[in-house]
Amino acid sequence: MAVDSATGTNSTSKTSSTNGLNSTSSSEASDRFLKLLVTQMQNQDPLNPLDNAQVTSQMAQISTVTGLETLNSTVSGLNSQFLQLQTMQGAALVGHEVAFEGNSLKQSAGSGSGGFEISSAADEVKIEIQTADGATLDTVTLKNLDAGRHDFNWDVPTSREGTALTFKVTATAKGNAVDSMPLQTDKITAVSTFNNTMALELSNGDRVAYDAVWAFL
Secondary structure (H helix, E strand, O other), rough: OOOOOOOOOOOOHHHHHHHHHHHHHHHHHHHHHHHHHHHHHHOOOOEEOOOOHHHHHHHHHHHHHHHHHHHHHHHHHHHHHHHHHHHHHHHHOOOOEEEOOEOOOEOOOOEEEEEEEEOOEEEEEEEEEOOOOOEEEEEEEEEOOOOEEEEEEOOHEEEEOOEEEEEEEEEOOEEEEEEEEEEEEEEEEEEEOOOOOOEEEEEOOOOOEEEEEEEEO
């Protein structure tokens, strides 16, 4: 039985209730159709009977609708079970470091770290270390990098330890801009479900969707 960590509600119960409603509605619609069809056939004009092809088409349509509703209920149940299984497997990720899109500088024992992804090779990559209000404190310059993910480190001054710092990445190749994405890292402390997807709880208190993770470190 899955419990949504954000709402504390029982998702299995909600799914079962919804499926039951769909099943009842489908059954009632089929019963009404058959009653109307029997009544129509009983009161038809013998000299102008119902068209067999039309009756067959109507029966096929109601059968198709019923089958689709049943299929939707089955798929919904499978999705719920898959999410529960994925979350159980995701528990093995607790304690691992992950990289995801973001520009917060991670600090530990006087050292700041972060990462970035570049779409193609770059002659030069500049990482500007900035305060929360956008002022640049220092610049880290890296040369001749291949396309892909890269990490960097920066010595945090004692006066800045514990304060919120960010970084800005600018990559160029022969004077032309190269697409880049800043990546921040953090440790997974728990795994939960949120909005029908698996989510990762991080040590900084944030939550990120599993599919937003760029790399497991």
